[in-house]
Amino acid sequence: MPALPGGTSIYRRSKSIANDGSKGDVRGKSARKPSERLALLAERDFRVFFIGYSTSLFGSAMSPIAINFALLDRGVSTSGLGYVLAANVIPQVLFMVGGGVLADRLGRRKVMLASDVGRMAVMATSAGLLFAGSPVWIFVVLAALRGTGEALFNPALGGLRAEIAARERLPDANALLGVAQSAARVVGPALAGTLIVALSSATVVAFDAATYGVSVIALSMLRVQPASRSPVTAWRDLAAGWKAFRAHTWIWLTTVQWSLLNLFTYAPYLLLGPVLARDYLGGARVWGIVIGVQASGSVLMGLLMIGRRSARPLLVSACGTIAVPLPVLMLALHEPAAAVAAAAFVAGAGLTLSGTLWSTAMQQRVPPEMLARISGLNMTGAFALGSFGLALVGPAAAAFGMMNVLGFAAAYGLISGVAVACLPVIWAVRNEDAATAAA
Secondary structure: OOOOEOEOOOOOOOOOOOOOOOOOOOOOOOOOOHHHHOHHHHOHHHHHHHHHHHHHHHHHHHHHHHHHHHHHHOOOOHHHHHHHHHHHHHHHHHHHHHHHHHHHHHOHHHHHHHHHHHHHHHHHHHHHHHHHOOOHHHHHHHHHHHHHHHHHHHHHHHHHHHHHOOHHHHHHHHHHHHHHHHHHHHHHHHHHHHHHHHOOHHHHHHHHHHHHHHHHHHHHHOOOOOOOOOOOOHHHHHHHHHHHHHHOHHHHHHHHHHHHHHHHHHHHHHHHHHHHHHHHHOOHHHHHHHHHHHHHHHHHHHHHHOOOOOOOHHHHHHHHHOOOOHHHHHHHOOOOHHHHHHHHHHHHHHHHHHHHHHHHHHHOOOOHHHHHHHHHHHHHHHHHHHHHHHHHHHHHHHHHOHHHHHHHHHHHHHHHHHHHHOOHHHHHOOOHHHHHHHO
């Protein structure tokens, strides 16, 4: 399930996963050798995309920290920074469903290419304006344009996976791309903090623009079938996607869960974390390390998940969300950087555990031709409230105090995670491979 941009995001699917031969793999243990788990990288299209996407992720993990601290150093208020963050998310809420429909109708690769070209131009412009010292409202506009590109790219990514990886390898594709996302967040933020001090924030953002160019080249090299023209209108495609989305109670239920979690827990973490880092943790470099440590937890969990399956994926996924509010709790208690980083490591592992297993459940139940649409609906719902939360956290912190806002955020995250894990509909969803082996 997706978290707000700036944190960890995972969203993918396909209709059914064939049994990979691990007949006893109903408790999550894999009989495959480590080398076999990475066999997906031998497939040309997946390997090419993996290289380009990983490079782009690396740049994208660096630029938010550079922009945030550049604006803070200019005296931009917490509310002003919240407007910039919200401007990146709100277009995704508005346009992601339409992006999913376009991707299913026009072709996932074509839509992703257009998105990356546009975002490359936006980040190059942002770098130039940071060098020039432009006012904050310009960065609100640029963040909105970048968010529009995200709205096109992310739903298409959910469907492209089924085109560049064999069906039986889709869970491993989820895990490997999740590892790439997390690894970028390990190295990117820590390096960004160092480069901000040694060079400038604008240089870091310019590097992000260059990495989008690498992704454009990789997408251009993919050998995928062009999309077949849909015989019905876009509105009918959207209606069919909405019907499929509603048909699975657990899909819309977990979407609502993440919408509220992003609003009450993750938005305060993304916005108030850098502020408290500046106030008492040690500044941009320390906050970059905290984010990198969180990503390290995701990398470790992602590597452990490759080749493994869970008999009850949604139950384990829901348990993973309980770890998300732990770093928020540490900030609320005004704990030192080491404690915040340790909690962030556990949160990163929980996010990857949750997202990878949730994705596997989706792959086993959603028709391949609807992947981008379901992705768009899921991410729109998950981001909807959290995007507005980014704009509201600043005023709420001014009215009630940052520590009180973070304390509520941590409490809500813990209680909601436990509550969802106890729901019968979550327990009822079983891994189809496990069910086949048991039969």
